[in-house]
Amino acid sequence: MNIHEYQTKELLRSFGVPVPDGRVADSEASAGIIAEEIGGDRWVVKAQIHAGGRGKGGGVLLADSVDEVRKHADHIIGNRLITPQTSAAGKMVQRVLVESAQNINREYYLGLIIDRVAQRITIIASASGGMDIEEIARTHPDKVVRLAVDPAVGLPEFLCRKIAARIGLTGSLMPQAVKLMRSLYRCFRDKDALMAEINPLAVVNGDKLLAVDAKMSFDGNAVHRYPEITNYRDFDEEDPKEVEASGHGLNYIALDGNVGCIVNGAGLAMATMDAITLHDGAPANFLDVGGGASPEKIANAFRIVRKDPNVKAILLNIFAGINRCDWVAEGVVQAMQKQAISEPVIVRLSGTNYELGQEILKKSGLPFIYADDLDDAARKSVNAVTNL
Amino acid sequence: MQMISTTPHENPSTLSPICNHQEFIIMSVFINKDSRVIYQGFTGQHATFHAEEAIKHGTNIVGGVTPGKGGSTHLERPVFDTVSDAVVQAGADVSGIFVPPQFAADAILEAIEAGIKTIVVIADGIPVQDMVRVKRYLIEHDSMIFGPNTAGVITPGECKVGIMPANIYQPGRVGVVSRSGTLNYEAVAQMTSLDHGQSTSVGIGGDPINGANFVDVLQAFNDDPDTEAVVLIGEIGGTQEVDAAEWAKENMEKPVIGFIAGVSAPVGRRMGHAGAIISGEADTAEAKMNRMEELGVHVVRNPANIGETVDSVLKRS
Numbered sequence: 001m002n003i004h005e006y007q008t009k010e011l012l013r014s015f016g017v018p019v020p021d022g023r024v025a026d027s028e029a030s031a032g033i034i035a036e037e038i039g040g041d042r043w044v045v046k047a048q049i050h051a052g053g054r055g056k057g058g059g060v061l062l063a064d065s066v067d068e069v070r071k072h073a074d075h076i077i078g079n080r081l082i083t084p085q086t087s088a089a090g091k092m093v094q095r096v097l098v099e100s101a102q103n104i105n106r107e108y109y110l111g112l113i114i115d116r117v118a119q120r121i122t123i124i125a126s127a128s129g130g131m132d133i134e135e136i137a138r139t140h141p142d143k144v145v146r147l148a149v150d151p152a153v154g155l156p157e158f159l160c161r162k163i164a165a166r167i168g169l170t171g172s173l174m175p176q177a178v179k180l181m182r183s184l185y186r187c188f189r190d191k192d193a194l195m196a197e198i199n200p201l202a203v204v205n206g207d208k209l210l211a212v213d214a215k216m217s218f219d220g221n222a223v224h225r226y227p228e229i230t231n232y233r234d235f236d237e238e239d240p241k242e243v244e245a246s247g248h249g250l251n252y253i254a255l256d257g258n259v260g261c262i263v264n265g266a267g268l269a270m271a272t273m274d275a276i277t278l279h280d281g282a283p284a285n286f287l288d289v290g291g292g293a294s295p296e297k298i299a300n301a302f303r304i305v306r307k308d309p310n311v312k313a314i315l316l317n318i319f320a321g322i323n324r325c326d327w328v329a330e331g332v333v334q335a336m337q338k339q340a341i342s343e344p345v346i347v348r349l350s351g352t353n354y355e356l357g358q359e360i361l362k363k364s365g366l367p368f369i370y371a372d373d374l375d376d377a378a379r380k381s382v383n384a385v386t387n388l
Numbered sequence: 389m390q391m392i393s394t395t396p397h398e399n400p401s402t403l404s405p406i407c408n409h410q411e412f413i414i415m416s417v418f419i420n421k422d423s424r425v426i427y428q429g430f431t432g433q434h435a436t437f438h439a440e441e442a443i444k445h446g447t448n449i450v451g452g453v454t455p456g457k458g459g460s461t462h463l464e465r466p467v468f469d470t471v472s473d474a475v476v477q478a479g480a481d482v483s484g485i486f487v488p489p490q491f492a493a494d495a496i497l498e499a500i501e502a503g504i505k506t507i508v509v510i511a512d513g514i515p516v517q518d519m520v521r522v523k524r525y526l527i528e529h530d531s532m533i534f535g536p537n538t539a540g541v542i543t544p545g546e547c548k549v550g551i552m553p554a555n556i557y558q559p560g561r562v563g564v565v566s567r568s569g570t571l572n573y574e575a576v577a578q579m580t581s582l583d584h585g586q587s588t589s590v591g592i593g594g595d596p597i598n599g600a601n602f603v604d605v606l607q608a609f610n611d612d613p614d615t616e617a618v619v620l621i622g623e624i625g626g627t628q629e630v631d632a633a634e635w636a637k638e639n640m641e642k643p644v645i646g647f648i649a650g651v652s653a654p655v656g657r658r659m660g661h662a663g664a665i666i667s668g669e670a671d672t673a674e675a676k677m678n679r680m681e682e683l684g685v686h687v688v689r690n691p692a693n694i695g696e697t698v699d700s701v702l703k704r705s
Binding site for chain 2: 114116117119120121134150151152189192194219221222224225251253255263264265266267268269270271272273274275276277278283286288291292319320321322350351352373374375378
């Protein structure tokens with residue numbers, strides 16, 4: 001689960017990570033008030049969306065007066081921002097973060113991830129901040145420090161000193177770096193984060209370390225432990241179909257094709273998409289109904305898949321282990337009757353209670369296209385959309 | 389069963405000669421008819437259903453654990469309060485973890501501490517950092533974990549610990565290892581329909597931080613005299629499959645047939661499994677399959693042709 005920059009900074013501040021003075025505003029007027037409260041003579045107004053590259057899209061603007069802060073806020077809020085990481089249509093901006101602008105001397109990179117190879121939380125640091133870490137790793141691999149953290153001891157001070165020294169945070173900056181790294185690690189560990197990135201981590205006014213930009217994401221399987229993180233969820237940043245699907249316990253991802261897919265299991269769902277592609281078709285979505293799918297869940301899956309206007313046929317591919325084909329079949333029949341489905345529906349059932357499922361479908365008298373196996377199912381689905 | 393101590397606090401891992409690692413590998417791949425299986429979360433609805441199925445399949449389920457229900461009986465078998473009790477009193481050496489994901493890491497730690505050798509984690513949705521801590525704890529212990537988020541492990545006709553439909557499996561000489569459960573069923577059903585049975589089928593789970601990896605399982609199949617060939621089914625994300633192919637090129641004496649799901653998956657989207665996400669050029673399905681082919685794996689490009697490929701590879705060798 002991703003959160004906004006202003007939320008990340010609020011959270012990091014509570015863990016003792018130094019961040020710029022600032023607050024979030026949802027209107028021109030409140031942006032002006034915040035600027036006055038912060039004081040100073042230079043501010044930065046930053047669009048709050050989940051995509052990166054906001055500066056390149058004109059979503060990060062400097063202001064030399066409170067009037068200018070208001071002008072920028074008015075310009076950004078309520079408009080769509082297009083960045084290298086958004087779609088061509090961009091994303092609607094609802095809020096801006098108003099902060100005091102910083103006099104930056106040097107920029108560094110500091111991040112935490114969960115490394116799949118090390119199977120540990122891993123700290124990544126570099127003296128070349130301000131750009132994408134993949135970019136830094138490609139152009140200056142020698143300048144990237146990586147260190148896996150042993151969960152039994154956490155991130156001790158000596159390791160922080162070692163990292164700080166390697167990226168040149170020495171002298172009076174070293175103790176600040178140590179404190180900052182340990183605070184970031186504590187936040188990451190205590191809130192079950194999956195990713196944290198401070199970029200740039202900057203030296204400002206000659207001798208002060210500050211997290212000028214920060215981004216975090218959290219483990220969807222753990223956020224229920226932290227109501228304050230759950231409250232950070234912004235549904236406007238998510239695809240409404242995907243949000244609705246997850247509410248029904250379905251895992252749905254929209255794609256560009258025209259064959260709607262309803263499958264159990266992530267691996268089989270991907271393989272089904274692959275099989276359609278191999279028959280020169282194009283899947284409209286990934287959808288995993290998961291285990292123990294009730295008739296209602298199956299009916300909901302049909303409803304969500306059919307919300308995509310591109311869908312011209314629906315392939316249901318179920319290999320039941322923990323699921324039951326008879327429940328699935330009941331759900332399909334319910335969906336067909338209640339939703340007046342006119343698209344061709346290709347059905348492949350296998351596994352637990354397969355015979356019962358098949359019987360329910362045949363008895364319904366509905367015009368299903370039956371498939372014997374995965375290949376047959378993919379071929380018949382692609383034929384169904386080609387022959388329309 | 390071997391000498392069983394009645395002292396509950398004695399370290400159970402020293403108890404039973406059956407747990408000796410060397411012997412364990414030689415005896416079978418991970419589980420067999422001699423495995424003494426418990427289910428953690430035994431009295432829950434899911435565990436009950438799947439324990440009944442496993443018993444029908446011949447699995448030697450010696451009891452189960454539900455804290456607070458120790459001393460009672462479920463499915464005509466004893467219920468214990470702790471895994472240690474199950475090890476000491478029933479000689480358990482394999483555990484299936486059926487507890488809800490938020491309690492699963494604790495259940496795994498308990499099984500490790502009690503000296504359970506083979507831990508099959510069915511639970512789906514365990515927080516990643518919980519598993520990071522579990523993996524750290526595992527370093528000092530001799531257990532092997534399958535999963536989390538696995539359909540389980542089955543040695544057809546002998547022992548089943550998991551949620552897979554047993555009727556699609558048949559005893560045979562092909563080892564199967566996969567991340568996905570249902571795609572494992574798909575591959576196995578194709579093989580069985582061509583009369584190629586399985587020595588053991590292992591799910592390593594779809595999570596980014598998991599127990600046994602592909603290399604661990606390949607190694608066991610390589611050492612197993614009852615396995616003739618191995619089917620390896622992976623998916624986008626990470627480098628485990630390519631690491632396994634590299635290991636196989638150096639060490640494997642048996643043919644490996646491989647498939648990677650997700651050639652049609654978009655970059656940067658999590659495809660259901662927490663671990664199934666393309667994060668760079670190297671972990672697309674296409675890139676992994678190409679690399680595996682270079683390393684000598686018989687790569688299947690169409691998921692519908694896994695059975696046929698097994699058939700032709702076995703006929704050739």
